[in-house]
Amino acid sequence: MRPDLLKLAARLAEREERFAIVTVVRREPPSSARVGDVALVSERGEYHGWTGGGCTRSSVLLEAMRAIADGEPRLLSLSPEPEGGRRPGVVFLPMTCESGGTVEIYVEPVLPAARLLLFGSSPAVRVLARIAHAVGYRVDVIDPEADESAFPDAKVQRSLVADALPRGAHVLVATMGDGDIEAIEAALARSPAYLGVIASPKRFAQLRDALLARGVAREAIERIAAPAGLDLGARTPEEIAVSIIAQIVERRRRAAKTGQTENVPVREAVDPVCGMSVKVAGARHTAEALGVTYYFCCAGCRTKFLADSARYLAAGAGARGS
Template identity: 45%
Template sequence: MRNKRMLESDKVLEKAASLQSQGKPFALATVIRCESPTSAKPGAKALVEPDGVIHGWIGGGCAQPAVIKIARRALEEGQPYLIRISPERSVESENGIMDFGMTCHSGGTLDIFVDPIIPRPGLLVLGASPAAQALAALAKRVGFQVLVAFPGATRETFPEADQILDGFDMAAENLPAELFVVVATQGKKDEEALETALGLPAQYVAFIASRRKAEKLKAYLLERGHNPTQVNAIAAPAGIDIGAVTPEEVALSVLAGVVQARRVSAMRSQDKPVTLPLAVDPVCHMTVDIATAEYTHLHQGQTYYFCCKGCREAFAKTPEKYLVQAETGV
């Protein structure tokens, strides 16, 4: 049994490593405590992708829907959660533990730690100017995966960069899924750097230059046949106006603009309406995907959806009890 659990955990960790190498987010759920009887034991692991697909085993029935729900929340908020799945929800939850009172027949209790694994956003700095050097160092401290590309760029010039490319050829590079680009050439190979930036799947492109210079180079890019929407979206002059003078101050201004763009984009994505057809289990109040729900019950012409067989049977015996609770919130 122990060897089997170890093999299952190895598979989950291999999947985690694969997703990390691809720069994809996921949540890792680990059983840290149990009270028998439970099918999952301490150390059992499962990996949950943002779309709710789960790999591994941390219990079935009531456990999986709870873990998937909290995993999605953890990924959206970027913070871990400790959840408890037990036959009855505690009147007073322990500090730091999110309780899920379930009616499944197993009767056991599981404490599961759900940890979101979110890849660092990538900042690609095109250029080797003093501002580029200051930006690469500062962005690393803020939490970005820093890539630098410019002919002749060296580790000595960019000691804190995660990756350094000698030139603008990005064809063979495995770039971060969340990518921001700053052109910091400041007069050296501006055109080549800007065209490189426009050819990348970046969420945001900024150009350190005066307004007049930026307008001239945008006109050049349009003449070259680049997409007008992409060209006009280039943030130039780059950054937030703080009256920056030194390269370090310019880097601070530019990085503030990148962070602002990233946070605004994240808020907009969270405002998108949920399109999945969902229902709420009237017994345990778990969210249930209607399209894949296995347990349903028809009562007075309305279909109700359940996370497990135990919830469906409890509802079928006394539906009025649970419908009154749903109306009163008791």
């Protein structure tokens, strides 16, 4: 990989930003890409590097954004005859360049570790911190009296700074009545992917009433897992920790499968000339016709459209954007 792309990847990783590395792994002439060509796509849709000309760039950009959103790598095959060589596990896309050629590109999303915020330092929280770290979470413990030696794999914070809490994190409140309301409100304000509370049904009913009285939306309260954890009949701190991490993982994977994540979906349009999907945000090639914006994978398709727009509009292949 080029040194400048390595440095950019390091900066993005340090800032905990999502991005994808796309690498050409196979080509057939006359494709302009070479095996080993690499590009980096940021979560904002910025494209750095080279994996081929405009005919491949839009497709690669769109698939990279999808990979960043769902966290799944994919192998792309762009060919003039994408239906001719179906292989399991490969995403086939049309190569619209008149020069032809085939190129295969591996897209690998690079995502920061999922965050787990633990309010409190009870025995169950101590076990949960160790398990979560082993599973791959970045763990933060927020408790003014936490013993740092009990959390070797976590960062201990002595006070709650609501504005500094990360968005979309997984959160467990186990403060045992000392600051429950403040911790729950702070977590809800940051759109948590999961919010669980260790509390008895009676205690959580009191918390629910207090939150409603403070203006917290009922819908937000209903999404709180209380008591936290899957119903495994857990009794010991170790069993309680297992039930909670199991619930967090289950909800996280279910959300990823159904697309209900904190990631913003990628808005797409269809090139009215070649039929390829094009990422709307930041599209480089567009044209107006009858008050509608059309999006194109490359300058060549845009030129064809402008030369005979009536033909393509009559075909009804255009996808409208605003």
